[in-house]
Amino acid sequence: MKFVLSEEQRMFAGTLRRLLADAGTATIVRAWASGDHGPGRELWSALAEAGLFAVAVPEEHGGAGPLPVELVAAMEEVGRAAAPGPYVETLAAAELLARSGDPDLLPGIAEGAAMVSLAVPHALDADAADTVLGTDGKPRAAAGGPVTSLDPARRLFRVDGEHPAEPPAFGVLMCAAQQLGVGRALLDVTVEYAKARQQFGRPIGEYQAVKHHLAGAMVELEFARPLLYGAALAYGTPEFGRDAAAAKVAVSEASYGAAKIALQVHGAIGYTDEYDPSLWIRKARALHSAWGTPAEHRARVAASL
Amino acid sequence: MDLEFGAADEEFRAEVRAWLAEHVPAEPLPSLETEEGFARHREWERTLGADRLSVVSWPREHGGRGVSVLQWLVFEEEYYAANAPGRVSQNGINLLAPTLMKHGTPEQLARVLPPMAAGEVIWAQAWSEPGAGSDLAALRATATRTDGGWLLNGQKTWSSRAAFADRGFGLFRSDPESERHRGLTYLMFPLDAEGVTVRPIGRLDGKPAFAELFLDGVFVPDADVIGEPGKGWNVAMSTAGNERGLTLRSPGRFTAATERLVELWKERADPSDTALRDRVADAWIRSRAYRLKGFETISRDDDIGAESSLNKIFWSDLDVALHETALDLLGADGELESEWLENYVFSLAGPIYAGTNEIQRNVIAERLLGLPRGAR
Ligand SMILES: Cc1cc2nc3c(=O)[nH]c(=O)nc-3n(C[C@H](O)[C@H](O)[C@H](O)COP(=O)(O)OP(=O)(O)OC[C@H]3O[C@@H](n4cnc5c(N)ncnc54)[C@H](O)[C@@H]3O)c2cc1C
Numbered sequence: 171m172k173f174v175l176s177e178e179q180r181m182f183a184g185t186l187r188r189l190l191a192d193a194g195t196a197t198i199v200r201a202w203a204s205g206d207h208g209p210g211r212e213l214w215s216a217l218a219e220a221g222l223f224a225v226a227v228p229e230e231h232g233g234a235g236p237l238p239v240e241l242v243a244a245m246e247e248v249g250r251a252a253a254p255g256p257y258v259e260t261l262a263a264a265e266l267l268a269r270s271g272d273p274d275l276l277p278g279i280a281e282g283a284a285m286v287s288l289a290v291p292h293a294l295d296a297d298a299a300d301t302v303l304g305t306d307g308k309p310r311a312a313a314g315g316p317v318t319s320l321d322p323a324r325r326l327f328r329v330d331g332e333h334p335a336e337p338p339a340f341g342v343l344m345c346a347a348q349q350l351g352v353g354r355a356l357l358d359v360t361v362e363y364a365k366a367r368q369q370f371g372r373p374i375g376e377y378q379a380v381k382h383h384l385a386g387a388m389v390e391l392e393f394a395r396p397l398l399y400g401a402a403l404a405y406g407t408p409e410f411g412r413d414a415a416a417a418k419v420a421v422s423e424a425s426y427g428a429a430k431i432a433l434q435v436h437g438a439i440g441y442t443d444e445y446d447p448s449l450w451i452r453k454a455r456a457l458h459s460a461w462g463t464p465a466e467h468r469a470r471v472a473a474s475l
Numbered sequence: 476m477d478l479e480f481g482a483a484d485e486e487f488r489a490e491v492r493a494w495l496a497e498h499v500p501a502e503p504l505p506s507l508e509t510e511e512g513f514a515r516h517r518e519w520e521r522t523l524g525a526d527r528l529s530v531v532s533w534p535r536e537h538g539g540r541g542v543s544v545l546q547w548l549v550f551e552e553e554y555y556a557a558n559a560p561g562r563v564s565q566n567g568i569n570l571l572a573p574t575l576m577k578h579g580t581p582e583q584l585a586r587v588l589p590p591m592a593a594g595e596v597i598w599a600q601a602w603s604e605p606g607a608g609s610d611l612a613a614l615r616a617t618a619t620r621t622d623g624g625w626l627l628n629g630q631k632t633w634s635s636r637a638a639f640a641d642r643g644f645g646l647f648r649s650d651p652e653s654e655r656h657r658g659l660t661y662l663m664f665p666l667d668a669e670g671v672t673v674r675p676i677g678r679l680d681g682k683p684a685f686a687e688l689f690l691d692g693v694f695v696p697d698a699d700v701i702g703e704p705g706k707g708w709n710v711a712m713s714t715a716g717n718e719r720g721l722t723l724r725s726p727g728r729f730t731a732a733t734e735r736l737v738e739l740w741k742e743r744a745d746p747s748d749t750a751l752r753d754r755v756a757d758a759w760i761r762s763r764a765y766r767l768k769g770f771e772t773i774s775r776d777d778d779i780g781a782e783s784s785l786n787k788i789f790w791s792d793l794d795v796a797l798h799e800t801a802l803d804l805l806g807a808d809g810e811l812e813s814e815w816l817e818n819y820v821f822s823l824a825g826p827i828y829a830g831t832n833e834i835q836r837n838v839i840a841e842r843l844l845g846l847p848r849g850a851r
Contacts, residue, residue: 171477171478171479171480171481171484171545171770171774172476172477172774173476173477173478173767173770173771173774174476174771174774174775175476176476179476239476361844361845361846364846365845365846365847372847373846373847375840375846375847376846376847376848376849377849378833378836378837378849380846381836381837381840381841381846381849382833382836382837382840384840384844384846385788385835385836385837385839385840385843385844386788386836388785388839388843388844389785389788389789389839392768392785393761393764393765393768393785393789394764396764396767396768396770396771397760397763397764397767399476399767399771400478400763400767403476403477403478416759416760416763419756419757419760420760420761420764465749465753468752468753468756468757468760469749469752469753469756471756471759471760472752472753472755472756475737475740475741475755475756475759
């Protein structure tokens with residue numbers, strides 16, 4: 171038993187992390203939110219080249235997967251950078267299409283040429299995506315313009331037709347992984363702020379009230395992560411749905427909790443949209459309820475006990 | 476990355492399970508925080524020790540079986556799943572023994588460890604004093620040099636199970652001029668020696684779970700000093716992390732308690748009470764998180780260090796929440812004496828002992844997050 175990432179898995183995640191950090195995502199997020207998809211698509215292609223989508227697609231369709239552990243590690247990095255775009259949706263679509271649907275799209279997904287959105291129930295970034303699918307794997311049409319999300323980088327569209335009672339577990343896991351990255355980034359930036367910002371003649375990070383907020387956030391995030399990887403390892407077993415739901419509950423609470431603490435510790439500047447942490451804070455709340463609320467996933471876990 | 480147990484681990488699990496099925500008393504023992512219960516638990520330690528199951532990860536020469544940490548976790552899972560009795564000797568096993576293994580002389584190891592493993596000598600930790608709780612370095616009890624050893628004077632307090640234990644270990648100021656962490660000596664002493672007065676203290680529910688110790692010229696031979704005289708602080712701190720890491724509260728305890736909580740919920744719960752259902756689900760999710768985190772910890776090669784503070788906060792909060800949920804499920808019966816209530820009372824102390832959770836948060840903030848050190 172070895173429940174830690176292998177050397178290769180860590181290198182893969184590290185490559186993505188550097189690539190995302192070098193891209194300067196805050197600018198890309200703002201462009202995306204205003205409807206300019208160019209820089210976001212470029213980042214998408216760069217991540218595709220590094221292998222992000224290939225590890226979701228089976229070998230016979232041009233990929234190297236599905237490798238759920240690698241995908242969790244990768245999505246944590248996508249979340250850490252708050253990269254805009256339907257990453258979770260495209261990865262979930264790849265898994266869905268490989269299992270049950272029409273494999274025609276898979277080579278395009280693996281290469282990064284096909285951006286896919288899914289109706290769960292709204293379709294994220296349907297204006298940027300090449301295809302919108304229902305969770306049955308069938309094409310759907312987006313209706314009308316975007317509906318406004320708290321996170322302007324999440325451009326959501328209503329979609330005609332039936333909606334599933336339960337979002338597919340693979341996407342739930344991918345979403346949770348992204349959320350962990352968002353939460354961890356918020357903790358890190360807030361720690362740096364607490365070291366730098368002075369009030370009453372000393373860094374605010376010297377005050378216990380501030381310290382204890384941040385330590386509490388760290389505890390929650392660090393104990394949510396093993397649930398993600400445990401669920402990834404359960405992929406293909408009957409427990410996968412339950413384990414993905416459990417991970418989503420823990421990560422949602424930890425990540426959203428970290429966002430609230432980030433806001434509080436930053437004070438008023440954290441509440442402004444021109445200051446970058448707002449991009450992450452809004453996403454943390456939006457993802458809290460995307461792909462099923464914590465209450466829905468708790469009920470799912472309880473039903474399996 | 477995987478979560479597969481090897482064949483040897485599964486074999487060990489099966490052996491432990493079979494042993495427990497045969498030996499765990501059918502009726503729960505009386506509370507170990509009572510005189511009768513303590514005696515019965517001591518007997519149980521002897522039963523465990525006789526088959527080398529009291530300290531499975533210790534080397535054979537000290538009474539263990541030399542199994543891996545993973546197998547120790549397996550042992551703990553089976554132990555709690557079988558609802559086996561609480562461990563009356565855990566202070567010695569978890570706190571004193573690792574220190575001796577690191578700093579003790581061969582003579583001390585040979586003399587102290589086998590009887591500890593066999594349940595013949597039960598140890599109490601005597602660190603805290605009335606004026607030295609979180610601020611342990613403020614301690615004032617003294618060890619004064621005398622022919623062939625030391626004379627102890629002063630007062631220790633909150634010493635778990637000292638009411639019925641045999642021997643104690645603790646820190647004493649051996650240099651009267653010294654301050655704080657300097658000039659301390661770590662020693663062992665008998666609780667029935669001349670000059671020792673043990674006054675049991677009732678915990679929240681009145682049971683004498685701990686005691687204060689009054690020491691009046693208690694003689695301790697040089698052979699019972701652990702490590703170098705004057706360096707007691709470093710000796711004690713080098714193993715203090717054990718208490719907050721996995722050894723004090725292994726994941727098996729929480730996964731087993733959660734299984735019982737789920738049973739209770741299925742028997743008792745009003746299906747329309749989604750708030751209680753959610754708390755049961757959370758207890759399950761969090762005990763699973765702690766279990767997986769444990770596997771992650773033992774998969775790593777590095778020393779866990781300050782990260783043990785994350786564990787301490789996590790399990791102690793989980794323990795309280797889990798038992799509160801059980802009492803709420805019991806409804807009007809929640810206040811009546813039961814195993815759930817006993818464990819609830821025990822859980823309430825978790826955020827206080829082994830370094831309060833506030834102190835752990837300071838450690839996390841300063842050592843893991845790198846925030847500036849504040850006023851002390
Ligand atoms: C059930 C139980 C068993 C115990 N068993 C043993 C034992 O076997 N041997 C032994 O030696 N001791 C034992 N203890 C004692 C235990 O180690 C102490 O209770 C603990 O270290 C806290 O000290 P205190 O109780 O004096 O609280 P204090 O140190 O007085 O603290 C009171 C409150 O102030 C807070 N506080 C104090 N300092 C700070 C700070 N710097 N920053 C923020 N908050 C702070 C604390 O977190 C706490 O909330 C036991 C305690 C309990 C409850």
